[in-house]
Amino acid sequence: xxxxxxxxxxxxxxxxxxxxxxxxxxxxxxxxxxxxxxxxxxxxxxxxxxxxxxxxxxxxxxxxxxxxxxxxxxxxxxxxxxxxxxxxxxxxxxxxxxxxxxxxxxxxxxxxxxxxxxxxxxxxxxxxxxxxxxxxxxxxxxxxxxxxxxxxxxxxxxxxxxxxxxxxxxxxxxxxxxxxxxxxxxxxxxxxxxxxxxxxxxxxxxxxxxxxxxxxxxxxxxxxxxxxxxxxxxxxxxxxxxxxxxxxxxxxxxxxxxxxxxxxxxxxxxxxxxxxxxxxxxxxxxxxxxxxxxxxxxxxxxxxxxxxxxxxxxxxxxxxxxx
Amino acid sequence: xxxxxxxxxxxxxxxxxxxxxxxxxxxxxxxxxxxxxxxxxxxxxxxxxxxxxxxxxxxxxxxxxxxxxxxxxxxxxxxxxxxxxxxxxxxxxxxxxxxxxxxxxxxxxxxxxxxxxxxxxxxxxxxxxxxxxxxxxxxxxxxxxxxxxxxxxxxxxxxxxxxxxxxxxxxxxxxxxxxxxxxxxxxxxxxxxxxxxxxxxxxxxxxxxxxxxxxxxxxxxxxxxxxxxxxxxxxxxxxxxxxxxxxxxxxxxxxxxxxxxxxxxxxxxxxxxxxxxxxxxxxxxxxxxxxxxxxxxxxxxxxxxxxxxxxxxxxxxxxxxxxxxxxxxxxxxxxxxxxxxxxxxxxxxxxxxxxxxxxxxxxxxxxxxxxxxxxxxxxxxxxxxxxxxxxxxxxxxxxxxxxxxxxxxxxxxxxxxxxxxxxxxxxxxxxxxxxxxxxxxxxxxxxxx
Numbered sequence: 001x002x003x004x005x006x007x008x009x010x011x012x013x014x015x016x017x018x019x020x021x022x023x024x025x026x027x028x029x030x031x032x033x034x035x036x037x038x039x040x041x042x043x044x045x046x047x048x049x050x051x052x053x054x055x056x057x058x059x060x061x062x063x064x065x066x067x068x069x070x071x072x073x074x075x076x077x078x079x080x081x082x083x084x085x086x087x088x089x090x091x092x093x094x095x096x097x098x099x100x101x102x103x104x105x106x107x108x109x110x111x112x113x114x115x116x117x118x119x120x121x122x123x124x125x126x127x128x129x130x131x132x133x134x135x136x137x138x139x140x141x142x143x144x145x146x147x148x149x150x151x152x153x154x155x156x157x158x159x160x161x162x163x164x165x166x167x168x169x170x171x172x173x174x175x176x177x178x179x180x181x182x183x184x185x186x187x188x189x190x191x192x193x194x195x196x197x198x199x200x201x202x203x204x205x206x207x208x209x210x211x212x213x214x215x216x217x218x219x220x221x222x223x224x225x226x227x228x229x230x231x232x233x234x235x236x237x238x239x240x241x242x243x244x245x246x247x248x249x250x251x252x253x254x255x256x257x258x259x260x261x262x263x264x265x266x267x268x269x270x271x272x273x274x275x276x277x278x279x280x281x282x283x284x285x286x287x288x289x290x291x292x293x294x295x296x297x298x299x300x301x302x303x304x305x306x307x308x309x310x311x312x313x314x315x316x317x318x319x320x321x322x323x
Numbered sequence: 324x325x326x327x328x329x330x331x332x333x334x335x336x337x338x339x340x341x342x343x344x345x346x347x348x349x350x351x352x353x354x355x356x357x358x359x360x361x362x363x364x365x366x367x368x369x370x371x372x373x374x375x376x377x378x379x380x381x382x383x384x385x386x387x388x389x390x391x392x393x394x395x396x397x398x399x400x401x402x403x404x405x406x407x408x409x410x411x412x413x414x415x416x417x418x419x420x421x422x423x424x425x426x427x428x429x430x431x432x433x434x435x436x437x438x439x440x441x442x443x444x445x446x447x448x449x450x451x452x453x454x455x456x457x458x459x460x461x462x463x464x465x466x467x468x469x470x471x472x473x474x475x476x477x478x479x480x481x482x483x484x485x486x487x488x489x490x491x492x493x494x495x496x497x498x499x500x501x502x503x504x505x506x507x508x509x510x511x512x513x514x515x516x517x518x519x520x521x522x523x524x525x526x527x528x529x530x531x532x533x534x535x536x537x538x539x540x541x542x543x544x545x546x547x548x549x550x551x552x553x554x555x556x557x558x559x560x561x562x563x564x565x566x567x568x569x570x571x572x573x574x575x576x577x578x579x580x581x582x583x584x585x586x587x588x589x590x591x592x593x594x595x596x597x598x599x600x601x602x603x604x605x606x607x608x609x610x611x612x613x614x615x616x617x618x619x620x621x622x623x624x625x626x627x628x629x630x631x632x633x634x635x636x637x638x639x640x641x642x643x644x645x646x647x648x649x650x651x652x653x654x655x656x657x658x659x660x661x662x663x664x665x666x667x668x669x670x671x672x673x674x675x676x677x678x679x680x681x682x683x684x685x686x687x688x689x690x691x692x693x694x695x696x697x698x699x700x701x702x703x704x705x706x707x708x709x710x711x712x713x714x715x716x717x718x719x720x721x722x723x724x725x726x727x728x729x730x731x732x733x734x735x736x737x738x739x740x741x742x743x744x745x746x747x748x749x750x751x752x753x754x755x756x757x758x759x760x761x762x763x764x765x766x767x768x769x770x771x772x
Contacts, residue, residue: 104552
């Protein structure tokens with residue numbers, strides 16, 4: 001039985017070898033040969049297994065919600081190991097060939113000429129090139145305008161008058177950011193306060209005010225602003241006239257000898273305004289003074305606007321008129 | 324028929340697409356072997372990480388300015404009124420598992436994406452790789468840099484924290500400052516006077532997550548296709564085969580593929596490692612934005628630092644006629660300055676061609692010393708931009724070292740013009756000296772033979 005099987009196997013092998021073609025002449029190699037590096041292969045295999053391990057650890061870290069550091073660190077570790085495996089492979093058993101080849105030709109003069117000829121010859125039946133060109137340009141321009149015109153819906157493009165609007169009018173009360181009215185006695189010397197308009201959107205550029213109290217003897221407001229600062233409380237637009245950030249710094253030196261005088265400062269580009277002189281620019285890139293708001297002390301000692309700003313609030317634009 | 328696991332799928336594809344000849348060529352496309360050629364690849368892989376992490380973030384971020392009260396797990400903000408946009412970004416950081424990793428990795432990847440592009444641009448500039456026949460590749464790359472800046476700015480502006488708000492206010496002021504159209508442009512983009520129409524958030528969102536990434540993807544495709552059509556540049560080297568007409572390099576397959584994939588894994592590893600271990604833009608500390616809030620020491624991402632510096636350095640004046648403003652101040656630093664930088668870089672291949680009279684096609688790269696005029700101008704120009712960037716951190720220098728801010732600004736207002744000139748002149752002379760040394764060395768070598 002065993003010998004029978006063995007013979008059958010022999011017959012099969014004989015048949016297959018007869019059917020197979022004679023071995024071909026080996027083709028010329030396309031890729032340069034490299035020395036086998038079993039050690040390096042083992043190292044790369046090890047790095048890939050370690051990659052899998054680190055990735056698995058990342059999954060566990062995610063699943064058990066360990067921490068951002070654990071999950072992300074394991075993920076980064078897996079990627080580092082993968083990078084190491086690839087680089088080791090590239091440096092060892094993957095062929096490192098330095099091949100050379102011709103650059104593509106600098107130009108194809110024949111084809112260039114033929115393309116130009118095809119275009120020219122195709123247009124030879126046209127006698128009124130300028131007329132057709134003009135009409136096509138007109139059609140293209142008008143169609144483009146028609147297709148783009150809905151973009152105007154994005155905003156009130158032509159109504160630039162809104163840009164420097166402000167809700168401040170005579171009689172509008174000053175509120176804090178919780179909606180409580182500011183009273184004259186709330187305003188201390190030496191710090192600043194933010195005020196928002198009663199009954200208006202506080203987010204508008206024309207809304208926020210910065211309030212400081214300055215000894216009336218040290219106030220030198222421009223002419224025509226007499227009575228704008230009751231008890232020395234001055235109010236300016238809190239939005240910098242340079243780039244629209246909120247004025248959030250008040251320099252109020254205790255010792256005049258060591259520091260320059262008091263100033264309202266914008267933290268974005270350090271435009272510096274003088275609150276004692278009507279918000280004039282002391283330093284920095286701002287080109288216009290801070291608009292001042294005339295104040296009055298109303299019933300219950302509430303602070304109330306006595307009119308509108310001295311100039312347009314917020315950053316400038318090409319139509320802004322300053323007084 | 325015998326089954327061949329490699330040839331069969333190739334045959335399947337080829338017999339349906341007729342692309343075997345193309346594939347055969349692509350496998351043996353040559354990459355010159357030099358580390359500086361990998362800088363662009365780092366940018367590409369950072370973009371891949373940006374898309375991957377960005378998709379995750381977009382699944383959780385709510386681009387809405389409608390207000391809500393925070394009730395999430397970050398104690399200090401509980402009870403605060405904020406937009407859904409800011410709330411969802413804080414939730415991503417604390418209540419979505421892996422959300423903080425994705426947010427931080429996304430932010431790091433953006434910073435490194437731009438950095439890799441800038442360093443890649445410097446390599447291309449200082450080696451003259453932008454010359455004919457590669458001017459279009461260069462222009463597409465430059466476009467991508469500026470698109471990436473806008474994309475990054477929109478990314479951190481959407482979060483609606485205090486930093487976002489301050490950045491958007493400045494962006495609005497810069498838009499408004501453009502002469503004759505600024506007011507209209509600002510209203511068009513924001514939909515209403517600042518802080519704008521509620522739909523402004525949706526506009527930023529669609530531009531950040533779809534329009535600009537799609538534009539970048541298309542430009543990356545064009546950039547790579549242009550590189551491949553003309554093949555890579557190469558350095559002059561000792562290999563005698565390399566010349567203006569013959570390229571020496573490693574084939575895409577098998578040589579370059581594992582290296583490039585390894586670089587991708589390494590780039591992703593660094594970005595995820597940073598995202599996991601190094602905090603960036605902790606938005607929960609900034610708090611929600613309101614028009615009337617600002618904070619001292621707010622810093623934008625590094626790639627906008629040059630614009631902050633320029634905005635701060637310009638002396639305080641608006642161009643006016645009578646009482647009417649024509650050019651408000653932010654125009655100079657926020658709009659004109661970056662436009663000048665873009666224009667100079669974009670026109671440089673043609674400026675250089677006119678100055679040197681060299682109109683030939685070049686496949687061999689220069690070393691910086693080989694082109695003293697280009698290197699001198701480039702280094703002076705770079706110094707100009709970098710000094711403006713440094714000037715933007717004068718407030719930090721004041722905080723750390725106590726040097727008067729005003730004095731620093733006055734110093735920079737002059738130094739940014741003087742120092743680049745000095746750098747340019749010294750560089751040109753240095754390049755010439757290096758050339759002379761090489762000429763002497765060559766003579767001596769010839770004499771000793």
